[in-house]
Amino acid sequence: MQTRATVTTANSAILLSKLCRHFAHKVPTNLAGAQGIIDFPFGRCRLAADCDRLDLAIDIRTGYEALQAEQVVGEHLLRMSRDEDLAVDWVRDDQPRASREN
Template sequence: MTASTARVPTTNGSRYLQQLCKHWAHKMPVEFTPEVGTVNFPTGAVATMTAEPEHLRVEVSVPADGDLGRMQQVVADHLDRFAFREAPLAFDWQRS
């Protein structure tokens, strides 16, 4: 697995992770609480979001043959849709 993590500045991380998890729950396996959400994509990729007081921590991992950059963009684009008042959010992706 290849992974990267971003700490996205926002005080609305819990709201955004819940909205995104509910959105994706119609299409794929999702588990979430107000603090943590995990989305399992059919490709084997996994997105995990953790709400912190001033940040939303987002980790994306893909299988060895996966496209990490593409998954980062998919997650960022979807979060920006729910965060339209703050968008575009600042994602500082760092490889894990």
């Protein structure tokens, strides 16, 4: 399963960096330019910054993990964006990762 969100923001690269640096104190992370990965116990979060948006995709196994992932990442993103009024709208893909076509 996967839960995804695209957040419109002019500060996508800054927010990506802040999220990766913050979570690096708790879980493994990788930041490479406009791409980031955060390995949470509930699943892997992939982040990609573009000029006007931040794309988030989290691989999870259960609906409970999806809810946990959405809350943790969403709340931290909103907290770090202070001056922006961001909307983080998650969309879940309920198909197991192994059966999804790429």
